Amino acid sequence: MEEQFAKLDIRKDENIVYKRTPLLVDRPLSYCPGCGHGTVHRMLMETLEEMDIQDKTIGISPVGCSVLAYDFLNIDMLGAAHGRAPALATAIKRMWPDKFVFTYQGDGDLAAIGTAETIHACNRGENFVIIFINNGIYGMTGGQMAPTTLPGMRSSTSPYGRDEKTMGHPLRMTELVAQLPGTYFVTRQAVHTPNHVRRTKKALRKAFENQKLNVGISFIEVVSNCNSGWKMTPVNSNKWMEDNMFPYYPLGDIKVDGKIVEPKAVTAKAGE
Amino acid sequence: MAKIKGDIVINVERCKGCEVCLASCPTSVIGMAKEVNSKGYHFAIKVNDTCTGCMNCALVCPDGVITVYRAKVTAE
Ligand SMILES: Cc1ncc(C[n+]2csc(CCOP(=O)(O)OP(=O)(O)O)c2C)c(N)n1
Ligand code: SF4
Numbered sequence A: 001m002e003e004q005f006a007k008l009d010i011r012k013d014e015n016i017v018y019k020r021t022p023l024l025v026d027r028p029l030s031y032c033p034g035c036g037h038g039t040v041h042r043m044l045m046e047t048l049e050e051m052d053i054q055d056k057t058i059g060i061s062p063v064g065c066s067v068l069a070y071d072f073l074n075i076d077m078l079g080a081a082h083g084r085a086p087a088l089a090t091a092i093k094r095m096w097p098d099k100f101v102f103t104y105q106g107d108g109d110l111a112a113i114g115t116a117e118t119i120h121a122c123n124r125g126e127n128f129v130i131i132f133i134n135n136g137i138y139g140m141t142g143g144q145m146a147p148t149t150l151p152g153m154r155s156s157t158s159p160y161g162r163d164e165k166t167m168g169h170p171l172r173m174t175e176l177v178a179q180l181p182g183t184y185f186v187t188r189q190a191v192h193t194p195n196h197v198r199r200t201k202k203a204l205r206k207a208f209e210n211q212k213l214n215v216g217i218s219f220i221e222v223v224s225n226c227n228s229g230w231k232m233t234p235v236n237s238n239k240w241m242e243d244n245m246f247p248y249y250p251l252g253d254i255k256v257d258g259k260i261v262e263p264k265a266v267t268a269k270a271g272e
Numbered sequence B: 001m002a003k004i005k006g007d008i009v010i011n012v013e014r015c016k017g018c019e020v021c022l023a024s025c026p027t028s029v030i031g032m033a034k035e036v037n038s039k040g041y042h043f044a045i046k047v048n049d050t051c052t053g054c055m056n057c058a059l060v061c062p063d064g065v066i067t068v069y070r071a072k073v074t075a076e
């Protein structure tokens, strides 16, 4: 079969240029095929590996599809009640200021039930990293509408599409927290193409380095897919995300080193 | 002359057949198997020997199941 194309002469350990980081537990991820959560987990763990801070990092997992993140990320972790991850992270970071602390939250968790915790942690200028996976839907519970759901987008609780008149407007949490003096680094990334994966990892590195400076919240939104909730194949969901999510949630840095960046009009496209 | 040669190994038991890696490969090395793994997923396979070891497929694979090799070889 495929082994007919194997180049056995170069399949040696010294020639490995990429392999799954051992900081990810060696078990299958519980996510649907093609779901961006897995890629973000891997970039996060590669960042901790490269900084050599596996034993100094404490993560908070949310409620949502990534509720089981502690089963996959081989670091100390706690699970928070729905939306409360920033409150728990605040307590942990204040008790152990030398630890690297992060929350990992979906849009239902961070932008719906946990809006208050998110905004107040950002406003207090706590010193941890928030990783925000925005797939515009409640993935875990069966694809209900989230505050981030796009206008006209169908979900199980907006079967005729989100009507902004009665259901409100999609909430851009990332632009919102960038306005608060307590945030130091605010960026929006994606993980569906190799270049976007590299950029997300760079942002993660910057965010964790910022914790050494004690300068406030580093907030990384990753616009991601929920192919199950959106009822599409993974490849189609990534295309749909580019065409529909990115215009509303444009990628790029929003605040760097405590200063708002001038917004760029263009959004990155496939293969770019 | 020295030439860059690449190869990938896909952990087919862990592959979920999402096909996200296919589009990322500049030399169209990856296709899908007709067979399924023990979870029932059609897994990704190599369909030619043009891999350059660029790592694109491994970076985008949500399940992190691709290992990439790359070496400089001297062509005869
Ligand atoms: C207090 C409370 N309210 C509601 C729920 C039900 N619930 C579980 S996950 C979830 C939303 C998850 O959506 P999101 O945060 O976007 O994560 P995703 O699954 O999309 O990654 C909800 C409402 C709950 N578990 N606890
Ligand atoms: S339901 Fe959506 S967010 Fe959850 S694992 Fe599946 S694709 Fe990912």
Ligand code: SF4
Residues within 6 Å of the ligand: B006, B007, B008, B024, B025, B026, B027, B028, B029, B030, B050, B051, B052, B053, B054, B055, B056, B057, B058, B068
């Ligand atoms: S390493 Fe690059 S060239 Fe080789 S299969 Fe993967 S994407 Fe294609």
Ligand code: SF4
Residues within 6 Å of the ligand: A034, B010, B014, B015, B016, B017, B018, B019, B020, B021, B022, B043, B044, B060, B061, B062, B063, B064, B065, B066
């Ligand atoms: S991206 Fe990974 S899981 Fe998806 S088909 Fe390719 S190898 Fe399999």
Ligand SMILES: [Mg+2]
Residues within 6 Å of the ligand: A106, A107, A108, A133, A134, A135, A136, A137, A138, A139, A146
């Ligand atoms: Mg969600």
